[in-house]
Amino acid sequence: MEERIKTGIPGLDEITNGGFIKNQLILISGTSGAGKTIMSTQYIYAGLTQFKENGVYLSFEEQPESIKANVATFGWDLDTPQNDGRFNFIKYDPYHVEDVFDIISNSVRDIKAKRVVIDSISALGLYLRDPVELRRMIFNLSMILRKLDCTTIIVSEMLPGENKGISRYGVEEFVADSVVVLYYERFQSAFTRSIQIWKSRGSDHSLKLHPYKITSEGIKVYPDEEAFAGM
Ligand SMILES: Nc1ncnc2c1ncn2[C@@H]1O[C@H](COP(=O)(O)OP(=O)(O)OP(=O)(O)O)[C@@H](O)[C@H]1O
Numbered sequence: 436m437e438e439r440i441k442t443g444i445p446g447l448d449e450i451t452n453g454g455f456i457k458n459q460l461i462l463i464s465g466t467s468g469a470g471k472t473i474m475s476t477q478y479i480y481a482g483l484t485q486f487k488e489n490g491v492y493l494s495f496e497e498q499p500e501s502i503k504a505n506v507a508t509f510g511w512d513l514d515t516p517q518n519d520g521r522f523n524f525i526k527y528d529p530y531h532v533e534d535v536f537d538i539i540s541n542s543v544r545d546i547k548a549k550r551v552v553i554d555s556i557s558a559l560g561l562y563l564r565d566p567v568e569l570r571r572m573i574f575n576l577s578m579i580l581r582k583l584d585c586t587t588i589i590v591s592e593m594l595p596g597e598n599k600g601i602s603r604y605g606v607e608e609f610v611a612d613s614v615v616v617l618y619y620e621r622f623q624s625a626f627t628r629s630i631q632i633w634k635s636r637g638s639d640h641s642l643k644l645h646p647y648k649i650t651s652e653g654i655k656v657y658p659d660e661e662a663f664a665g666m
């Protein structure tokens with residue numbers, strides 16, 4: 436049996452059959468405003484508070500102060516673990532894409548982090564020449580982070596609507612070991628949120644589209660309910 440990392444996100448570990456698989460690279464893809472940053476931060480926060488696992492969050496676009504202020508509305512304090520040396524929050528403009536590897540490796544080693552988030556891989560792609568290069572870059576990242584004994588989330592943007600694909604450049608989902616898709620789309624006169632485990636290498640998982648909510652305590656997935664497809 437493969438070793439599992441409990442995400443700590445209510446309901447998510449049920450639809451993945453027990454959590455993320457240790458040392459995998461997991462792609463979280465979703466439309467704008469779907470809750471990708473909240474879900475990724477929740478994974479890090481749960482690691483710090485429930486599982487004694489240190490974390491690294493690498494943000495290419497949104498300022499750490501902005502993310503911290505947003506998740507403070509859920510009661511999550513990231514300053515304390517950061518001051519205690521259990522959490523590294525890094526903001527980096529990837530003008531020098533090659534430096535990303537060193538930045539991640541050093542900050543992981545520095546605090547022996549087990550959970551890593553890269554938000555977003557779509558932003559990193561803007562600095563690369565083509566999707567082939569992005570694919571190679573994600574593959575190398577996955578190898579390095581596996582060696583460092585990390586279980587990593589990479590975030591990808593996705594355009595709304597059918598036939599738009601599930602990632603920004605159309606290669607991200609092939610390199611990732613597992614893929615979680617967050618849909619935030621109009622259904623009749625309102626927006627609805629639904630989540631799907633698109634793939635999970637080496638494991639069975641729910642094939643259904645499940646509803647999720649962003650509540651005052653963060654993201655909550657409903658494993659016993661089926662969502663309406665918004666399309
Ligand atoms: N305290 C809260 N209670 C309920 N919903 C919230 C709360 N805070 C944020 N949200 C919802 O979460 C959304 C933002 O989530 P998040 O920043 O994780 O999205 P994202 O997928 O990362 O978007 P982007 O692609 O723009 O980075 C908001 O648009 C809002 O709908």
Ligand SMILES: [Mg+2]
Pocket residue numbers: 471472473497554
């Ligand atoms: Mg975001």
